[in-house]
Amino acid sequence: MTDFATNAASTPQDRLEQFQTVASSAFAPLGIVPHDIRRLRARIRAELTGGLLVSDIRSSACTVNRHFRHISSTDNDVYKIVLQVSGRMVVSQDGRRSEMLPGDIAIYDTTRPYTLEHRAETLGREDEFRTIAIACPRPYLAPNAATLRQVIALPVPTRRGVRRLVAGFFTGLADELGTDVALGGIHLADSLVDMIAMTFTGRDVVVENGRSGLADRITAYCEANLADPNLSPRMIARTHRISVRYLYRLFAEQDRPLSAWIRSRRLERIRQDLENPRLAGRTVAAIAARWGLYDAPHVSRTFRAAYGISPSDYRRHALRTSEIATRRAVD
Incomplete structure (x- = not known):
């Protein structure tokens, strides 16, 4: 279980370096540019279950970049599935650039460059965004790779129907991080993979059983x-x-x-x-x-x-x- 929060007593540069180090270690090497470094604050809670990393990310406004220089053969090849809970995010990959509103879900691929522009919204006295992200090894979704390539960086609304239930499951899962999420293991991972495939392809993932x-x-x-x-x-x-x-x-x-x-x-x-x-x-x-x-x-x-x-x-x-x-x- 990873539970990181920037220390308000640290200098802005130290907070940025800590945030970037923890984020790169948890997900993949990347660069973070805060929109206002003096007001930078962030928290990452993440837990591994059945090979999938479930994370709850809250931060002040910033831009996350994964350039070619960040990508190497030692990185874990994963899809990132992100549910925007609050604030807005512009996701860019493969020539697509789309704005995500609260309630939207999208998928992108860490094996290729991408940019995430997080825009905070005012919540009481705090300005922050919240994103729930699931890192899924690419082989888990290999049978659906061709379809997923067509929907990379394209937001999918989850405000009605089955996708609304999926968003609720993701949010509930994030809220329970640090309790017994890891105990779900491979069975919980199977359910998450099925939900991801259904959300972006409109059909169940093609997997072998048993x-x-x-x-x-x-x-x-x-x-x-x-x-x-x-x-x-x-x-x-x-x-x-x-x-x-x-x-x-x-x-x-x-x-x-x-x-x-x-x-x-x-x-x-x-x-x-x-x-x-x-x-x-x-x-x-x-x-x-x-x-x-x-x-x-x-x-x-x-x-x-x-x-x-x-x-x-x-x-x-x-x-x-x-x-x-x-x-x-x-x-």
Whole structure:
């Protein structure tokens, strides 16, 4: 559970840095520009349940930017679903720019740049906005990706019908943060994903049921958290409210054990980073650490076993090939 509030006794710049650090850590790296830094105040309450992060954000007016420079391969790939409770917000992404009024809900994608312009409204003596945001790993909504791409940054009113019930559920969930929300685990996450899909596509999300559906969700969770060095069967089981024994049994029919799959995906991410000319200044050990692997000799051995070549030799060959191709393209 995250519960952060700016300290009124701190300097305006310190409050901004604290707000930006907590927001970037909870959601994804981003920049925050307050409309009046002297009056800046903010509070973020957030809790993880079944792989989804539910958050309640209240702040004075500000603009949030996620530029290309903020986006990296180590970020969690998530959709953000936001319900505007008070104040107004202008959301911009993929060439769309839309104003959200209280009661509107919208979705945007953290894998691409976006801008959120929060405009406060007067509430008694305080000027603030309130937004409820749910961060949902993109694989959870993968079957609906094509439809969601068409509604990115387009507000949907929730003032009547089923969507009004969805908005009420989101608000009630935010009000209960810090109590027993996390106990809902994967079952609550399933309900939230269904509501999100219905809200933006007009139909139920396409998911598999039972053991297969749970295995898919766990796989998506692991993919989104490969950079976490603490990712382990025990952590995965605890997050999804199942036993380690059941986790092993769930993946017993797969081609390889879950731990071996996680290792192979980390090696694949390392391989991709070694091919990236922009990361040429980083050591192999630093790149491996980006993906949760800190034992350099072990990484070298497993990389050679997987690809038949050492990480350093692979990088030299990949960068040389890229340089030659670039020169030919210029010529």
